[in-house]
Amino acid sequence: MFKRIAVLWSLVKGDARLLWRALRHPQAPGWLKLGTLGVVLYLISPIDLIPDVIPVFGVLDDIVIVPLAIRWLLGRLPSHLRADIGAGPRAA
Numbered sequence: 001m002f003k004r005i006a007v008l009w010s011l012v013k014g015d016a017r018l019l020w021r022a023l024r025h026p027q028a029p030g031w032l033k034l035g036t037l038g039v040v041l042y043l044i045s046p047i048d049l050i051p052d053v054i055p056v057f058g059v060l061d062d063i064v065i066v067p068l069a070i071r072w073l074l075g076r077l078p079s080h081l082r083a084d085i086g087a088g089p090r091a092a
Contacts, residue, residue, distance in 0.1 A: 012067045019070055021085040029081075032073060039069045041069060 022028055022034060042048075043066055052058035074082075 008067075012070070015067065015074060018074055018085055022074070022081060025081060025085060027081055027084075029078070032077070033071075035073045039066060039073070042066070042069075064068045 017038060022032060043062060048054070048058065048061055049065070050057050050061045052062075076086075
């Protein structure tokens, strides 16, 4: 169980790093910045699909939706931008 959580966390962390590199790239499209702003606002907003006051399910929607949204944004990047950010140095 903990091994699966660790693998999932490393994937999310890697996607977040790629998104950060894409945002800092000089050719980053405007929709990427708006989409990232939307994901951050959803994460800190008190308005969720499932309210956070429900003990387990309230946090579960954030744990599922935010990584999927980040992965979706990264999947929509132009190929030249994806190649540039993927070829950059990896921080450990």
